[in-house]
Amino acid sequence: MDEIAKIIIGDQTYSYPVIEGTEREKAIDIRRLRSDTGYITYDDGFGNTGSCISDITFIDGETGILRYRGIPIEELAEHADFLSVAHLVIYGELPDRDGYYEWIKNIRQRAPLHTGLMKMFESYPPNAHPMAVLSSMLNSMGCYYPQMTSNNREHDLEHFEDAAALLISKVRTIAALTYRSEMGMPFVYPRTDLRYTENFLHMMFSQPYNRYEPTEAVVDALDLFLVLHADHEQNCSTSTVRMVASGGANLFASVSAGVGALWGPLHGGANTAVVRMLESIHERGDDGSRYIEAAKRGEERLMGFGHRVYKNYDPRAKILGNAVRRVLRELDQNDPLLNIAQRLEEAALSDDYFISRKLYPNVDFYSGLLLKAIGIPVEMFTVMFAIGRMPGWIANWKEVAAAEKGRIYRPRQIYNGPVKRTMLKS
């Protein structure tokens, strides 16, 4: 017999069906609640609210499981490159050999930016924050592709494949451009003979007189970083993309809004905040214990720790922690911040304040150290997160745009302002 949930209000009992996902997650379907009872639910931060049914990513926060289209993140981290994972997240399957070459060909040929966008780029101050530039450039880019940004869903979906390849390709070019501008260096054009991540590093660090040739270890580490960031259920930025998509807006406008949401230090901005935190601890000669005490007093946040969903170790943090140690060994670097991070982690994982609140390292705790080891400047860390998350945003936009009976996202509220009054003089 199907499970039902009963809500008793006064002398009335209301029954609501329980829906179950393929991983046995259960939800009470309350879509009739207000029309039945006149009541709504209240769930500040939506920690108990499912906004959609999705086939893309599954997280079990209690046991630290993360799967893209059913495949465990550990397997993908070990055996797949970022573009294969991007294809899996967007289209539901890893590409076969021919499909892979078609996919990377489409992405490779779309790396350059329209000269009009290059001119627009020159109007930003050189020290403009890369996330501000990225958000506006992605939306403005849509002006050059009116066939993909008609806001007529059927029409926009016809061009979805090219729009997806274009955004995945160009988000990387824009990111590199923001760095070159900040450094006052000329822009380096993308090459058509380099792999996705290698091409990004080329655009970031090559000089007109000599090409930057990263080691395999560096390319693989950055590719792994992007794989681990590809999607993550209905996090703040992905839910923003779906919110914007639900109104019928095109893919470019939706991912541009996603960039804005990701920028916040509690979300994608945390990778930058973690390194800043570690640097400040290092500068004060603190081994981290004073900082931990301050966090327990509520005076500081242990950035890179805690998660709305993971109440266990974020599997991405484990993989990234190993990758940082591997890359530093390969590059023969010794980063004092890594030692501080490891001490913070050990201390926090044995301290009741963190244990009782189930606060574990999340994806951002080690990711910044990995980017730092590769030579990516701190200001670019959140942009790197956006490059990685682009496939997830694209896949979620498509789920909304292609839904049979999609409804616009329009949550309710409880009004708590001044009761009715007049501005008219009596």
Ligand code: SDX
């Ligand atoms: C990402 O959603 C996703 O999937 C996001 C992400 C993705 O891939 O898209 O995984 C990427 O955004 C990871 C999170 C990056 N943010 C940080 O690392 C910032 C530091 N973390 C926190 O701000 C916090 O843990 C959040 C924002 C991540 C989660 O916040 P919640 O779920 O709203 O938890 P909360 O703020 O209600 O905290 C519960 C308790 C509070 O203590 P009490 O009031 O019960 O005494 O835990 C404490 C908080 O003070 N707490 C922390 C803490 N995080 C929570 N105390 C110290 N340091 C922390 N980091």
